[in-house]
Amino acid sequence: MLTLLKKLSPSGRSGGSFPGPGTFVHGVHPPQRKELAADAAIEIVPPPEKVILPLLQHVGGPCTPLVKARQKVAFGEMIGSGETFVSAALHASVGGVIQKMAVTTLPNGRHLQAIVIRSEGEQLCGQALWDQMFGGLWPEKTYQSLEPGKIADAIHAAGIVGLGGAAFPTHVKIMPSDKKPIHTLIVNGCECEPYLTTDYRVMVEAADAVVAGALLAARAVGAKKTYIGIENNKLEAVDALRRKAAGAGVKLAVVKTKYPQGSEKHLIKAVLNFEVPLGGLPADVGVVMTNAATVTAVARSVMRNIPLTHRVISVTGGGVVQPKNLLVPIGITMGDVIRYCGGLRKTAARIIAGGPMMGFAFTNLQTPVTKGTSGITILTREEIRRIDQRACIRCGRCVDVCPMKLVPTKLAAASRLKDLNLARKYNIMACFECGSCAYVCPAGLQLVQHIRMGKTLLAAEMRK
Amino acid sequence: MSPQANSNDQNPVINVAPSPHVFSMGMTIPVMMRDVLIALVPAVGMAVYFFHWYAVKQLSICVLACLGAEAVFTRMRNRPLSLGDLSATVTGLILGLSLPATAPWYVGAISAVVAIGIGKIVFGGLGMNIFNPAMVGRAFVMIAFAGKMAASGYIDPASGIDALSQATPLSAFKQFGATVPLSSLFWGTTNGSIGETSALICLLGGLYLCFRRIAAWQIPAGILVTVAVIGAVANLADLHSQWTVFHHLLGGALFFGAFFIATDPVTSPVTSAGKWIFGIGIGALVMLLRLFSGYPEGVMFAVLLMNALTPLINRWAIPRPFGGV
Numbered sequence: 050m051l052t053l054l055k056k057l058s059p060s061g062r063s064g065g066s067f068p069g070p071g072t073f074v075h076g077v078h079p080p081q082r083k084e085l086a087a088d089a090a091i092e093i094v095p096p097p098e099k100v101i102l103p104l105l106q107h108v109g110g111p112c113t114p115l116v117k118a119r120q121k122v123a124f125g126e127m128i129g130s131g132e133t134f135v136s137a138a139l140h141a142s143v144g145g146v147i148q149k150m151a152v153t154t155l156p157n158g159r160h161l162q163a164i165v166i167r168s169e170g171e172q173l174c175g176q177a178l179w180d181q182m183f184g185g186l187w188p189e190k191t192y193q194s195l196e197p198g199k200i201a202d203a204i205h206a207a208g209i210v211g212l213g214g215a216a217f218p219t220h221v222k223i224m225p226s227d228k229k230p231i232h233t234l235i236v237n238g239c240e241c242e243p244y245l246t247t248d249y250r251v252m253v254e255a256a257d258a259v260v261a262g263a264l265l266a267a268r269a270v271g272a273k274k275t276y277i278g279i280e281n282n283k284l285e286a287v288d289a290l291r292r293k294a295a296g297a298g299v300k301l302a303v304v305k306t307k308y309p310q311g312s313e314k315h316l317i318k319a320v321l322n323f324e325v326p327l328g329g330l331p332a333d334v335g336v337v338m339t340n341a342a343t344v345t346a347v348a349r350s351v352m353r354n355i356p357l358t359h360r361v362i363s364v365t366g367g368g369v370v371q372p373k374n375l376l377v378p379i380g381i382t383m384g385d386v387i388r389y390c391g392g393l394r395k396t397a398a399r400i401i402a403g404g405p406m407m408g409f410a411f412t413n414l415q416t417p418v419t420k421g422t423s424g425i426t427i428l429t430r431e432e433i434r435r436i437d438q439r440a441c442i443r444c445g446r447c448v449d450v451c452p453m454k455l456v457p458t459k460l461a462a463a464s465r466l467k468d469l470n471l472a473r474k475y476n477i478m479a480c481f482e483c484g485s486c487a488y489v490c491p492a493g494l495q496l497v498q499h500i501r502m503g504k505t506l507l508a509a510e511m512r513k
Numbered sequence: 514m515s516p517q518a519n520s521n522d523q524n525p526v527i528n529v530a531p532s533p534h535v536f537s538m539g540m541t542i543p544v545m546m547r548d549v550l551i552a553l554v555p556a557v558g559m560a561v562y563f564f565h566w567y568a569v570k571q572l573s574i575c576v577l578a579c580l581g582a583e584a585v586f587t588r589m590r591n592r593p594l595s596l597g598d599l600s601a602t603v604t605g606l607i608l609g610l611s612l613p614a615t616a617p618w619y620v621g622a623i624s625a626v627v628a629i630g631i632g633k634i635v636f637g638g639l640g641m642n643i644f645n646p647a648m649v650g651r652a653f654v655m656i657a658f659a660g661k662m663a664a665s666g667y668i669d670p671a672s673g674i675d676a677l678s679q680a681t682p683l684s685a686f687k688q689f690g691a692t693v694p695l696s697s698l699f700w701g702t703t704n705g706s707i708g709e710t711s712a713l714i715c716l717l718g719g720l721y722l723c724f725r726r727i728a729a730w731q732i733p734a735g736i737l738v739t740v741a742v743i744g745a746v747a748n749l750a751d752l753h754s755q756w757t758v759f760h761h762l763l764g765g766a767l768f769f770g771a772f773f774i775a776t777d778p779v780t781s782p783v784t785s786a787g788k789w790i791f792g793i794g795i796g797a798l799v800m801l802l803r804l805f806s807g808y809p810e811g812v813m814f815a816v817l818l819m820n821a822l823t824p825l826i827n828r829w830a831i832p833r834p835f836g837g838v
Contacts, residue, residue, distance in 0.1 A: 399529070456832065476831075487536070
């Protein structure tokens, strides 16, 4: 039976070989709507008048500003240093003059100090910028003899964090450790969030850099095997990567398209058939995972000594005039980006940083794009339509879709009643808020919102 | 600052909400209830075919009384009228189908009012009740009007309907050791509660419910497998040699109960393991009551007993989380 399943799995079909089943149990199939922006080649946005760079765009401690108001900075100059271990440096994404320190609110609700730069003088832009970031050759021999520690240092200096959304500092993730030896590096190219096409465009247009970055990251962690995990709805990217990966020792793992396949734990399950222990990290099973766009930044920092100043984002959804994929300087305001895409349609009803399943809704268009912004999804009233809220009838559909195999209805009830012991018994902390339960709930309940509240309460209690 | 990035003169209205921002629109509670009604169509059709206007009268009384009771009680609680979720209609139909054709009108009406009032509304309405409302109503009249609901209550020789001139198969066997052919139990040409007599018809609607994932397949599977196993053991032990395991399976309210009553999501466990425990428990209790109690049938009490255990089962049967031990 198992062998039969293996044969039917995408790994068997696509000819590539990897040990896992090529998918995971449970999950949902929301409409993907990738077609809105999938074929829009990445455009290079001209430098804006100003950029707003919050001091904390990552998981960990904020960085310390290194500049004062009215000071001139060059493009790529370090303007904030990450002093604690889990932190990341910050670089000027345009050349110009530092303005007064501002306070900005990110879509996730955090109020943060931010360095504002008014751009001035000649800026690197257009094709020249692209060539520096993604173009040209990424020859393997330039880094074959590099020490792993040097790679981590370069990544640290470049201020690279995970670009998939979580924004965990990359140098911490790939720091070699004697306690937890790493055997496999997986590049996450699933991009399972509906609408978003950021990583897809990067993999199609900069496959060379993705493969080079994957090899570098694998070298840094001492991994023997390197996979690129990618959903089977991205065949153009699969082709582009396969051409480059063949011979480089990077294997493609084409997995079934299902939400949330891009979750770290579920991609490890699909590719390697390992289950990361509850509350554990991929390193506990000898795996490091990093996002496809992130490894291009790794390649750039190590091979070209370029810090993280720009990123690719999708601007998509039924509520934007012209869905696009853009290379933007970090710190550009959401308003500038949306204006570049022709503005909002009259029917636009919600603006989301990230995708529709896990992204944060916001209204302030002065909010900057940060390192972790994977896209802006602008949805219409029709797209965000939901069913009337009623009482839970315990139909168990949330249980049937939860990728962590939890009981969302019980978690939500325990959270609402503030019964933290019950919530803990039902493993509330294992929930990563993917939204599958609320997506299917026939009673239209805000399950994720309740669970999020319960998690916050429990975390506060555990700190006591 | 309000969004002014568009060139139109009328600005869009932007709102915020927690994630997720998109929802599956296909399945709602009224749609689920509508599916139950669709699944009940064969059973209702068969009831009318076999019991004529007795069935029409009984079903109409139960449905109308349930809707009336729901309207009155929700009004008393100052809640919005909840007839639109169709749950009261479902309760009324299932209740009607579980009553004898010959029961007087007030039995149906009183059981319906009890089902909605005491079975559901006092707990806080749909989703809050512990016991299957229809079975609460039925249990009440079974005790309050014992004569009308007992074996003799099913018989009305004056009706001119064949089935109503005989005792129900289970009580006929319990009292006189008489058996009926398996084919009658399969097609439903026997006396009994109006919706339960044909195993085939109940199976048809039940499979539709499982296919639409309104009913959890684990519950009927657990019930039927358990009844088959215990029935087979009883057979082998020669306890009731004339009444075979197949009579146990096809007879009485077993199929109707397994597919339509036990599968009420509100009063059954939420996890897969819990549903198996629930189904197996009902199957075992049904056989315990049928083999050893004074009652010919045990589906109703078995379901009510397991309903009471459901909160406990939910706590025992917490699934192993992904990556857990």
